[in-house]
Amino acid sequence: MEMVFTAIFEPVSEAEGGGYVAYAAELPEAISEGDDLEQARENLRMAIEMVVNSNRSSAEHALEGKRVTREEIRVKVA
Numbered sequence: 001m002e003m004v005f006t007a008i009f010e011p012v013s014e015a016e017g018g019g020y021v022a023y024a025a026e027l028p029e030a031i032s033e034g035d036d037l038e039q040a041r042e043n044l045r046m047a048i049e050m051v052v053n054s055n056r057s058s059a060e061h062a063l064e065g066k067r068v069t070r071e072e073i074r075v076k077v078a
Contacts, residue, residue, distance in 0.1 A: 003048075003052070005024040005025070005026050005027060005030075005048060006024065006025040006026060007022060007023075007024060007025075007041065007044055008022065008023050008024070008025055009021070009022050009037060009040055009041075010022075012033070018035070019033055019034055019035045019036065019039075019040065020033060020034055020036070020037060020040040021033050021040070022034065022040040022041065022043065022044040022047075023044070024044065024047075024048055027048060027051055027052075029051045030044065030047040030048040030050075030051045031047060032044045032046070032047040
């Protein structure tokens with residue numbers, strides 16, 4: 001499954017170590033950093049994957065033993 005998020009990259013001043021802080025606008029729990037944009041981008045991808053997988057695992061655990069209907073839902077947002 002492919003998901004699309006809006007990545008935000010904020011430069012860090014050289015006095016504070018330089019590089020970039022990165023996060024996903026739609027998934028604020030996914031935060032990362034990198035020495036340059038490419039590293040910050042790749043680290044953010046990994047952070048997003050970890051958060052989504054963790055959320056999915058938590059939901060699976062919470063639903064154990066419950067009778068539920070599960071389906072994909074698609075949403076278009078501007």
